[in-house]
Amino acid sequence: MKKITLLTIAVAFFAGLTAQNVLFNNGPLVTHANQGAGGQHASALDTNLHSTYGFRCANTSTGVTFRVAEEFTVTGTGWVCDSIIFYSYQTGSSTTSTITMMDFMIWSGAPDGPTSTIVYGDSLQNRLDATSFSGIYRSRTVDLQNNQRPIMRVAHKFVPALTLVPGTYYVDWRTAGSMTSGPWVPPVTIAQVVSTGDGLQKNGGTWANVNDQKSNQPQGLPFIIKGTGVGINEVGGVASVDIYPNPMVNNATVAINFSQAGMNISDISFVVFDMVGKEVIRMENLSSQRFTIERGNLSAGMYLFQVVNANGVLKTGKITVE
Numbered sequence: 001m002k003k004i005t006l007l008t009i010a011v012a013f014f015a016g017l018t019a020q021n022v023l024f025n026n027g028p029l030v031t032h033a034n035q036g037a038g039g040q041h042a043s044a045l046d047t048n049l050h051s052t053y054g055f056r057c058a059n060t061s062t063g064v065t066f067r068v069a070e071e072f073t074v075t076g077t078g079w080v081c082d083s084i085i086f087y088s089y090q091t092g093s094s095t096t097s098t099i100t101m102m103d104f105m106i107w108s109g110a111p112d113g114p115t116s117t118i119v120y121g122d123s124l125q126n127r128l129d130a131t132s133f134s135g136i137y138r139s140r141t142v143d144l145q146n147n148q149r150p151i152m153r154v155a156h157k158f159v160p161a162l163t164l165v166p167g168t169y170y171v172d173w174r175t176a177g178s179m180t181s182g183p184w185v186p187p188v189t190i191a192q193v194v195s196t197g198d199g200l201q202k203n204g205g206t207w208a209n210v211n212d213q214k215s216n217q218p219q220g221l222p223f224i225i226k227g228t229g230v231g232i233n234e235v236g237g238v239a240s241v242d243i244y245p246n247p248m249v250n251n252a253t254v255a256i257n258f259s260q261a262g263m264n265i266s267d268i269s270f271v272v273f274d275m276v277g278k279e280v281i282r283m284e285n286l287s288s289q290r291f292t293i294e295r296g297n298l299s300a301g302m303y304l305f306q307v308v309n310a311n312g313v314l315k316t317g318k319i320t321v322e
Helices: 006-018
Strands: 021-025 041-045 066-074 079-088 099-107 118-121 130-140 150-164 167-177 200-203 206-209 223-229 238-244 251-258 269-273 279-283 290-294 301-309 312-321
Touching: 021 079, 079 099, 079 167, 099 150, 118 150, 150 167, 167 200, 238 301, 238 312, 269 290, 279 290
Parallel strands: 041 130, 118 301
Antiparallel strands: 021 223, 066 167, 066 200, 079 150, 079 223, 099 118, 099 167, 130 150, 200 206, 238 251, 251 290, 269 279, 269 301, 301 312
C-alpha cells in the first residue's frame, strides 16, 4: 500500500484552496520576491525601521497564554467562507512544518469588547487541517538569504461553509509546534512602511497592540479568508428590520418595515439560522409587522436572519443572543 504522508495531504489541501476566491487578505508578507534563501521569497524587516521578527502566538512553558488577533470587515451582502489561512514559524526549523496545533475564534467585535460574542470556534479544539511551507523566509534587509525562519501556512477548512453577514469582526488565534521556539506570527511587512496595521496580542489576560520593538509602532498580522461565493442577493421590498433588544436575552420584538406598497405580512416568513446554516427559528403566517421571537434553548452567540417570501430573500441581518 502506498504511504500517504502529511506533506502529501498538505499539498493536496492547499492545491484545493488555490481555486477558491480570496475574500480577504490582510497581508502582504513578501518584500523581496525570489531573493530569499534558495531563491524563495523573503519577508524582510528593514533594520533602519524595525527590529521585531515576529510576535508570540502560543502558550509559554510556564503556562502564560499568548494569542494574537486582527480585524476584518465583511462587505457586500455577506460572505460564504470556505477556509482561513494563518502564518507562523519556529526559529531553526526546516521547511517541513513543525506546527502541530491551531485554534481560533471569530468574534462579533474586539475580543475584549464588553458586548462581543464568539461567532465561530473556541480555544479548546485543534482546528489545524493542513500546514506547509509558504515559500517565504522571515529575514532582514541586511541578510536576505537567512534561512532560520521559514514561514508556514496554517489552514482550517470550514465544513460546512461559514456564512458571515456584513459587518466588522475580529479573529483571534494561537498555534503550537514541536520545537521550543515560539511559535511566532510574522507581521504584515511593506517596504518603507513603519506601521502596517492594528493587530493585537494577548499576554496572559490583557490585550494590547502589537508594536515593533524599535519603532514602537503598531503592526498588522497576516491572514487570508477564502470562499466560493458571496452572500445572498436581496430582492427588495423591505426597508429595514428593527430588533430590540439586540442582543436578546429571553425574547425580542421584531419590526419589519416595508419599502414597497402592496406588501402583505401574511406572505412573509422570518427565519433565523446559526452560523453554520442550520435553521433554528421560523415565524410564518404573521398577522402583524411587529411580533415577538423567543430565545428558547438557543446558545449565546451570533445568528443570521432572513425575511423571505415567494420572490426570495427580502432582507438579511444578524441577531446576537446573550
